Amino acid sequence: MSDSAIDLDDVQGVIVRGYRVRLVRHFVLTITDAAAAGQLIEALVRGRAGVPMITRARLIEPKPASFVNIGFSAAGLAALGVTAAQLASFDPAFQRGATDPVTAATVGDAGASAPERWIGGLDNAARVHIVLSLWVVSSAEVMATVSAQLRAAFAGGVSELTVQDGGEFSDNSVHFGYRHGIAQPTIIGMPPRKRDAPDAQPPVPAGEFLLGHLNAAGGTYRVLPQELSNNSSYGVFRILEQDxxxxxxxxxxxxxxxxxxxxxxxxxxxxxxxxxxxxxxxxxxxxxxxxxxxxxxxxxxxxxxxxxxxxxxxxxxxxxxxxxxxxxxxxxGTDSTHHRLVRRSMPYGPQYDPAVPDTQPRGLIGFFINASIRNQFEFLTSEWNRRDxxxxxxxxxxxxxxxxxxxxxxxxxxxxxxxxxxxxxxxxxxxxxxxxxxxxxxxxxxLVTTRGGVYCFFPSIKGLLYLAQLPAAAGTAPYQR
Structure with a gap:
């Protein structure tokens, strides 16, 4: 597959598009019934029965009021029927997962940031299966309405482990006072956006963010089965509390x-x-x-x-x-082109007022998106952030x-x-x-303490449909198309 042939209708939008929204809600879910979870995934892909549809990368006009994307942990893929042999083809860091001791030592999740201290049940990797994100342009009413639609669809297939909300500030800053969300990589093969600022850096091959495309090294990242390999990606979900x-x-x-x-x-x-x-x-x-x-x-x-x-x-x-x-x-080592990240994050918690100090939790929540967690997120975190x-x-x-x-x-x-x-x-x-x-x-x-994390796999749209039918194909329960 060419590094410029991006099928925008097969790529989850969050990977390559900034939605420019003000609110987000991340549902962390546990699969309780694989067949019912498969039906949920298909309903999300097709937008059936009042369930909001997974957002693709193709630009939608007029702009919708909300966007939805979904990622799975290694345990979540296994719960749906992806075999151990197939999972062995995935990124080694993804296989370890965010709570693994090797992962924690690599990225610096020690002391107060250690996984055993994480909030919302995120310390229990066996139960963290899905991160479903609802991005809302600005309306709290839309957030409530779509959240209710999603929760109705969850019944019988998944249970909520935790829910984490975020919201942009009116001045587009983060809690430390800096302007937020300035620099993102220019991805080869993506249509130009009128509001994108120019970047002095070379455009980055699509394979740094999408499996099955040429990456900066001239190769491709792939997984098994083939149905999950093209146009998928990885996202590192992090809750980062700021002092x-x-x-x-x-x-x-x-x-x-x-x-x-x-x-x-x-x-x-x-x-x-x-x-x-x-x-x-x-x-x-x-x-x-x-x-x-x-x-x-x-x-x-x-x-x-x-x-x-x-x-x-x-x-x-x-x-x-x-x-x-x-x-x-x-x-x-390799130059920065080989280690770029797409960042999709928002502040959480109230803005800090130094005149009225408080101890409420506040920080950043969201995803670092890449086609190789080890070569991108973990490389940055361990090599460039922690070494001099x-x-x-x-x-x-x-x-x-x-x-x-x-x-x-x-x-x-x-x-x-x-x-x-x-x-x-x-x-x-x-x-x-x-x-x-x-x-x-x-x-x-x-100054920043990790309060939770999940290593996620963002399947392509075709990959989601493959996962949707997987439990039924394995004979776990009837599956209705």
Whole structure:
């Protein structure tokens, strides 16, 4: 299959499309009757009996009020009748699942983030079978109505393990105060969207997000049986609680220690100002928000000394956006094109008001979407977020006297890392040989705690129909078409 031949009617929309909605509800479900669950899946695909239809990737006009997508854990596929031999062909990380000790050690789900401390029954992988997501443009009434339709359809086939809601803020920010949802990869083969901002990075082959298509390495990811192999994907569902008060206290502390104001410190840690402007383009002051067509149109390396940021003097090499997407910077291993993610997340919990502090849970909830959990999500989380030795030696354009990139990063990612006050570190690069002019922030705690996770498989539409008939084909119960 060509990397540009995307059958938009066979791909679940959430994989390759941003719905631009304000509300989301994630139903985490347990299969209680495989045959009835199969009938539910078919009803969702076909939109039968008042059940909302699974959303495809083809753009719908006029825009509907809600969208629905569905993913399955390895245990969920097994409950429907996918055999152990077939599951052995799936991504190794997906086979392990989110609660596995190897997974937890890889992605840093330790201590308060350990799977045994997860909420909503997500600690019990044997019962986590399905994550069904309902995305709603803006209406709470639509959310209630469609949720009631879904719950009526669940009866007899699945039970609710937990329900997790999210909602965008009016200013499109997240709890730490940064503008949300700016940078997404441009996928080869997807129709251009008028509202998409240009990206200085190369477009990414469809096979980085869809099985059966050419990926950045020139191969394809596939699974067995063949019916599940083309146009499917994986999604890593995460509930990430954010310590907003701790972050603000951290900024205040380091502002006092360094003399750098809190706005600049927040920008240095993230790599963007809170209004979304990247430090690479706005290194001195936040300024007014750049137009969308400019917000994501930058790189870190340039032959023009005025534009080059090889050493991280504008955007620190350890900044969150730079660790998660080094763009054209020199890193050990494969370049960033091979490790891109599609992000579909929203805040949950009330916005934090520093004037009226509270301890209510708040954070981000949603999916990291990729065709290889191990090579994309887990690689980013374990290699670029948690290590500081993935940066290659680079001295341009002024030579070693100005510094070397390898000396200008320390510690783990300030958001995604496992930060302990006894060992945490963040480098603010300065111009000088071997890091001699650098300043280091130390002694900060973990700011993001994992409260739940599921490794999901998003079947294609044809794959969903295959799964729908699988329990009946196995003879578990009559199946009505």
């Amino acid at each position: 907003v008060a701790g972050f603000e206290a951290m900024l205040a502390r380091y502002a006092a220690e360094t003399g750098i104001d809190t706005g600049m410190l927040a920008a240095k840690l993230m790599g963007r100002w809170r209004n979304g402007n990247p430090l690479t383009l706005s290194p001195v002051a936040q300024g007014t928000p750049l137009p969308d067509r400019e917000m994501n149109n930058f790189n870190f390396v340039s032959t023009n000394p005025a534009m080059d940021d090889t050493l991280g003097l504008k955007c620190p090499i350890g900044a969150h956006i730079r660790r998660n997407n080094p763009r054209d910077a020199a890193v050990i 030795d993935f940066v290659k030696s680079a001295t341009r354009p002024e030579g070693a006297a100005a510094g070397n990139a390898v000396y200008n990063i320390s510690g783990e990612d300030f958001l995604a890392g496992v930060n302990d006050p006894a060992s945490s570190s963040f480098t603010l690069p300065g111009k000088g040989p071997k890091g001699s002019a650098n300043r280091t922030l130390e002694g900060f705690a973990r």
